[in-house]
Amino acid sequence: MNDTPNPFQLPENRLASTEASGKRHYIYPARVKGPIHNFRWVLHLGFILFFLILPWIKINNQQVLLLDIVHRRFSIFGLTFWAHEAPILFLVFAGFILGIGLLTALYGRVWCGWACPQTVFVETLFRRIENWIEGAGISQRRFNKRALSINKVLRKGFKWIIFLVVSLMITHSFLAYFIGSDRLLQIIQRPPSQNFTAFTVILFSTAIILFDFGWFREQFCIIACPYGRLQSVMMNEDSKLILYDSNRGEPRNKNPSSNPGSGDCIDCFRCVAVCPTGIDIRRGVQMECIMCTACVDACNTVMKKTNKPKGLISYQSENTLLNNKKNTDRSRALIYSGLILIIALALTYLVQTRNMVPVHVKRLANPPYTTTASHWVRNQFNLTVRNQQFNDIYVEFSLPQELRHSANLIIPNQTLRIKSGTSRVYSVFIEFNPDLLNIGQQIITLTKNVHHQNTSYSEPQEITLIGPR
Numbered sequence: 001m002n003d004t005p006n007p008f009q010l011p012e013n014r015l016a017s018t019e020a021s022g023k024r025h026y027i028y029p030a031r032v033k034g035p036i037h038n039f040r041w042v043l044h045l046g047f048i049l050f051f052l053i054l055p056w057i058k059i060n061n062q063q064v065l066l067l068d069i070v071h072r073r074f075s076i077f078g079l080t081f082w083a084h085e086a087p088i089l090f091l092v093f094a095g096f097i098l099g100i101g102l103l104t105a106l107y108g109r110v111w112c113g114w115a116c117p118q119t120v121f122v123e124t125l126f127r128r129i130e131n132w133i134e135g136a137g138i139s140q141r142r143f144n145k146r147a148l149s150i151n152k153v154l155r156k157g158f159k160w161i162i163f164l165v166v167s168l169m170i171t172h173s174f175l176a177y178f179i180g181s182d183r184l185l186q187i188i189q190r191p192p193s194q195n196f197t198a199f200t201v202i203l204f205s206t207a208i209i210l211f212d213f214g215w216f217r218e219q220f221c222i223i224a225c226p227y228g229r230l231q232s233v234m235m236n237e238d239s240k241l242i243l244y245d246s247n248r249g250e251p252r253n254k255n256p257s258s259n260p261g262s263g264d265c266i267d268c269f270r271c272v273a274v275c276p277t278g279i280d281i282r283r284g285v286q287m288e289c290i291m292c293t294a295c296v297d298a299c300n301t302v303m304k305k306t307n308k309p310k311g312l313i314s315y316q317s318e319n320t321l322l323n324n325k326k327n328t329d330r331s332r333a334l335i336y337s338g339l340i341l342i343i344a345l346a347l348t349y350l351v352q353t354r355n356m357v358p359v360h361v362k363r364l365a366n367p368p369y370t371t372t373a374s375h376w377v378r379n380q381f382n383l384t385v386r387n388q389q390f391n392d393i394y395v396e397f398s399l400p401q402e403l404r405h406s407a408n409l410i411i412p413n414q415t416l417r418i419k420s421g422t423s424r425v426y427s428v429f430i431e432f433n434p435d436l437l438n439i440g441q442q443i444i445t446l447t448k449n450v451h452h453q454n455t456s457y458s459e460p461q462e463i464t465l466i467g468p469r
Contacts, residue, residue: 008269008280015288016278017218026144027218027278029127030137030270034297040114044124047115052169055176055184061453062390067178073390073421079351080390082421088354091347095340100227102336104234108241112227113292118212118220123276123292125166126213133159137273160214167209171202174209218277221290228287236332237318242291244271244282244313245321256306264308271295271313281313291315357395357418357450359461360384369467377467378431385416386423393418393452397428397461400445407432407444432465440469 010016019025057064059078066075072083081088100111113119133155134140146152176184179198192199212220221228235241244265253262265282272280274294279286281295299313314321364380372378387393395416399409410429418424436442446461 008272010272010278010280010283015222016280017222017288024219025278026141027276028137028140028144029276029278029294030273030298031131032274032294032297034301036293037297040293041124043114044120047117047120048124051117052173055173055181063176063180065177066180068180069178071421075390080356080388082388085354085388088347088350091343091350095343095347098336098340098343101234102333102340104231105236105239105332105336108235108239109228109231109289109291110240112221112290116290118225119276119290119292121170122213122217126163126217127276129162129166130159133162163210163214164206167206167213168202170209171206174205175202218288221277222288228290231287234332238330240315240317241285242281242289242293242296242313242315243285243318243321245311246282249282249312264303264306264312266302266306268302270298270302274298285318354388355459356388357393357448357459358386358388359448360386361461361463363464363466371468372431375434376431377434377437377465378429379465379467381428381430381463383426383428384423385418385426387418387420389452390420391452392420393450396449396451398447398449400447403432403436403444406436409446430463430465432467434467436465437467437469441466 011020014020017025017027054065055063062075062078062080064075064077066073068074074081074083074089076092081092083089103110131140134143143152143155172184172188175198179187187195187198249263249265251261251263252265252267253259254267256262256264256266269280271282272278272295274297275281276292276294277288277290279288281289293315296313296315300310303310303312360383362382362384364382368379370378383397385395395418396414397409397411399407408431410431411426413426416424416426436444442465443462444465446463448459448461450457450459
């Protein structure tokens with residue numbers, strides 16, 4: 001039994017999504033119409049297509065975004081990284097987090113309402129499927145209160161079957177980001193017994209998505225997501241929010257024509273009816289607000305019908321609304337921007353200077369050198385060559401042209417094949433004329449030739465020769 005006379009009149013002492021007994025109060029948002037909603041709908045469709053298509057796009061024959069945790073390799077928009085390159089990975093993810101912080105400082109929880117996968121998939125797919133089958137708003141509430149019948153069972157079952165199909169599609173695309181799209185195609189074409197681990201992950205991930213997007217929904221934003229609780233740290237009075245103009249709207253009156261001194265708000269509760277988290281935006285800034293702007297479109301529609309100016313609920317900062325002044329405090333935004341710039345510069349430097357085929361030279365010190373029968377000096381080295389690319393490579397070492405008559409490079413295999421993400425150790429001998437030495441040692445530069453796929457390049461590799469003084 002409802003403890004309030006109006007189903008949209010929210011209690012003061014508890015969340016809108018809870019009953020007086022502490023149980024969950026289900027929220028049935030009404031349909032929204034308006035320019036902001038239409039733009040958001042198109043944007044969300046673009047995000048969904050982007051999410052589904054991105055794993056199948058390749059740059060330099062590498063998946064655009066790959067987070068292969070099992071094999072500790074990562075590909076981000078054509079750049080390949082390995083787990084041991086922790087500084088680069090840290091900078092990438094730190095830049096992403098700071099980017100969200102910058103958005104929050106400037107535009108509040110715009111991430112939650114416009115780009116978060118939770119909101120995008122729930123509002124654009126799952127909610128619309130549910131509204132199509134069960135109705136929206138009050139119609140859906142009435143449908144769920146009906147007694148159990150064949151019609152209700154069939155419609156509920158049909159809804160969850162579609163939810164399952166959509167969840168499976170999302171799960172497979174999601175899995176492609178972690179195992180690779182090529183590997184995913186192989187798994188799909190084979191029986192589950194041959195890929196039991198991947199099959200188990202798909203089942204588990206599908207169950208989570210089905211539970212979250214199909215049932216848990218706004219509870220995740222309110223209860224589980226930490227971002228809602230952190231937003232107050234990132235925002236200030238100059239951050240843009242969804243705000244209700246109480247100076248203009250109060251006092252409320254359902255029939256303003258009978259009271260010329262009343263505010264513009266006619267207390268229709270339309271802003272509450274369309275809210276996906278069930279809050280009343282007229283009570284001020286609230287943690288549950290995800291800034292989806294549904295209440296803005298709903299209120300503007302009512303204002304148009306009552307011949308009043310739009311903007312009673314609008315997207316602006318508290319300083320602009322209350323003090324009628326432009327945003328002046330940009331300190332947080334400047335700090336976030338500065339940190340992002342530093343990260344971008346550091347990331348650019350690390351990426352530009354990193355060696356995709358590093359070579360570690362170790363001299364065998366027992367003995368440090370030997371002398372051949374022809375009185376030349378011989379040094380022995382172990383070359384540890386690592387392949388940090390995602391493709392197998394072939395490596396060759398050669399002496400510079402000016403040393404061809406005064407030194408010899410002896411290597412067991414002239415062309416060395418190194419698999420992706422692995423390293424190999426090779427014993428190398430260099431025999432040279434002692435006249436090359438300068439007070440017992442001399443640094444020379446070998447040429448490292450790298451071949452992979454249809455491309456080749458050369459890099460210098462310094463090595464120190466030693467011998468008798």
